[in-house]
Structure formats: C-alpha cells, structure tokens
Amino acid sequence: MLRDYLCCCYESRRSDLDDVADRDPVLLVSGIGGSILHSKRKNSRFETRVWVRILLADLEFKKNLWSIYNPETGYTEALDGSTEIIVPQDDYGLYAIDILDPSWFVKLLHLSDVYHFHDMINMLVGCGYKKGMTLFGYGYDFRQSNRIDQLIDDLKEKLETAYKASGGRKVNIISHSMGGLLVSCFISLHSDIFSRYVNKWITIATPFQGAPGCIHDSILTGMQFVEGFESFFFVSRWSMHQLLVECPSVYEMLPNPDFNWKKQPEIHVWRKHSKDEETSVELESYGRNECVYLFEEALKNNELNYNGKTVALPFNFAILKWAAGTRKLLNETKLPKGVSFYNIYGTSFDTPFDVCYGSKSSPIDDLSEICHTLPDYSYVDGDGTVPSESATADNFDAVERVGVCASHRGLLKDKNVFQHIQNWLGVSTKAKMQDFKTSKVMDANLD
DSSP, X not given: OHHHHHHHHHHHHHHHHHHHHHSOOEEEEOOTXXXXXXXXXXXXXXXXXXXXXXXXXXXXHHHHTOEEEETTTTEEEESSTTEEEEOOOGGGGTGGGSXXXXXXXXXXXXXGGGBOSHHHHHHHHHTTOOBTTTEEEEOOOTTSOTTOHHHHHHHHHHHHHHHHHTTSOOEEEEEETTHHHHHHHHHHHOHHHHHHHEEEEEEESOOTTOOHHHHHHHHHHOOOSSOGGGGGGSOOHHHHHHHHTTOHHHHTTSOOTTSOOSSOOOEEXXXXXXXXXXXXXXXXXXXXXXXXXXXXXXXXXXXXXXXXXXXXXXXXXXXXXXXXXXXXXXXXXXXXXXXXXXXXXXOSEEEEEEEEESOSSSOBSSGGGGGGSOOEEEEEEEBSSSBHHHHTOOOSOOSEEEEEXXXXXXXXXXXXXXXXXXXXXXXXXXXXXXXXOOOOOOEEOOO
C-alpha cells in the first residue's frame, strides 16, 4: 500500500513537471483598482481589507485609504501615519487580482462587478497552467506612480520568481488597463531585465495615450467603480474623488499632449457671467493647455475632514510635474528585440471623450461647483473607458492588434479574448469552449 501511495505521488509530481516543461509561465498584471489592498497597523500582523469591499466600504475606505502625495519621496501616503497599505501575496499573487471582494456575501450573490481576473485564471488553469509553477499574479498599490521604485522592483521580483519556478523558461505577461503602462515604464527603466525574462507580452485595454473623458472627470468629480444596486453598498463617488486627486497614477493617464489625436480632447463648461446687472450664459471650452487652469480653479476649495481636522486637497501641481516625467518615459519606450507584442482592445462601446458640466438652462457660476456636478459626455468608439484610438496607439511593432466587442472589464472574461490568448500562447482547454465567435482581426503583422 505504501509503495502504491509513493508511486502515485511520484506520478503526480512527474505530471506537474511535465506541465511545467510544456509551457512558458504566465504572469497576470492588473490595472487601476484591480488589486486587493489591505491596511495594517505598523508593528502589527493584523490586516483589514480596505479595497475592494462591499459592506462598510465607504467607512473603511475613508479611514484607511485617503492619502496625500509626498513630493519629497514621490509616494502617496495614507493620512493615518500609523498604518501602511499592503497587497496580499496569497496564492502566488493571484488572490489579490481574482475576486476583489472574496467575502461570503459577494460569492453568495455572485456580484460579478468585483470578479476581476477570476474567469481568466480559471481559463488558464483549464489549459493546464499550475499556480505557483506556471501561473502567477501581480497586484500592486495602484495609488502610486507607474514608475515608482516599489512597483518596478516588485514586478522585477515577480518576473524572476516565475522564471525560476518554471525552470528558466521566459515569462508571458498578460496585462490589463493601467497595468500596460506599468509594464511600459518597466521596459523603459529596465529593458535588459525585461528582455532576459520575458518572451511575449499580451496587453488588454491599455490607455497608451490616456483616457481623456474618464480621467478628466475623475480628477474633477471622482469615479464610480461599481454600478447599479451594488453601488449603494460601495465607495461613494465623492470619497473616491478625494483619493484620486492625490494619486500620481491617475495623472499619468491624462491624455497625452504630444499625441496626434483625431480631435483634441476638451472639457466644456456652461458658464454664467454677470456684469452690470446683466446675466449671460456662454459655453467655455478648455483644451489641453487650458485644462490645467480649470483643474486649479475647480479644486481650489476642495477639502476633506479627517479625524476632526480639515485637509486641503487642491489640484496638485507637484503630481502633474511628476506625471509629465512619466509621460516622457512612456513616449520613449522601445520594445526589446526578441519580445513578441500583442494588443487586445475594446470596440463598439460608447466611450467618454469630451466632458461637459452644467447646461444652458442650469449653468455653472463659480468653477468650484464643477466638483459637485455630474458630467455629460461626447463619445467615441472604445471599451467604455479607453478610446480605441488610444488603446491601439502603442507605438510598438505588434504581431497582432485585435479589436473585440467588449467593455473595459468585460474583456477579462470574454470568450473571444480567451481564444486569442490561447492561440498566442499555443495552448487549449481540455473542454471545448461553447458558442465561440471569432472577432475581427483589425491589424495583423505576421512577418
């Protein structure tokens, strides 16, 4: 019996090793808001999940995640100096990017808005990938700059871990959204290391040239990550706004001023003017240079109350300066020789581009009122968050660029996306995928 048991263990282990030898490892890299974050008191081992959570979300968010940028270090730091924000490393980094609120409540009701890389992880496991051997995840503190040392060093460590665990096989990266900008920054800063460890890079819904409508509005009024009924349990738009205005990563996704847009993105404001007891209403437009003035004026009175203290949060010019350095880095990124690049982007969804505040019948008086005004958008084609124009402008020599009809987060669970990934990785599921429809290849370069 013992001999049979040992033989069974040996065969199982040999099967695992065969799987490792059969494929290159995959590292999944999340985007903004796509990682679980824990708060921990310094010198304590107890951790509290502060992002993402449905129950008590706003309370824990404001208490632990509200932050302020430190221009001396380049890091965004929690207002509560006795706590630190960490990313859990359970399940080889996959836990933090799987179901972003893994509570029983979310799983019971299957609140799919917080199911992030969950379906893709299951798909890859179904293709024979083994967690900790050929499948890894990289979640990170997405408040920080995409070129800050902590994020870059941790990504380097993840690549090394995946490389060694697979017996020295090069890594295939699959990044989503802002994760593509993080990878681009890594390439600019450590091209030799990237070339040493990476075989293929597949990026999904990356705002290579920015996300004009969504980011302009995020800086001015905030962002709603969860829609519908669940939003009543989630972080409020205003609470999110007070965090994002101090996040370098958000400023780094402003529209690239050096990119030749088909139409330059603008912010419009219906503005009321009074002079000599006469009132007029005009539509003011702010282009890429005038937007900074608008941000400054709109956020001049922005503040929050934290533990009984008032904290001023105006538009942060120090972050803007830092973000300009990041944009320069991104514009200069060159893909190393020997690395194959693939780009998947979303199409057929109305995607915010220009933003408008106020209306002719209800104009804005003082520009600070914008922060408490819901926007109207003009739309372009994209995934609902990132315009296709931005997502396709990677400036790399791509093997393929593929447009898929899916939303920004929906791309992470789309069967068409999965089929392309399997083809590029050279793997297949053990069970047949049902109802698959081939998406149109928008741009292919197979030389």
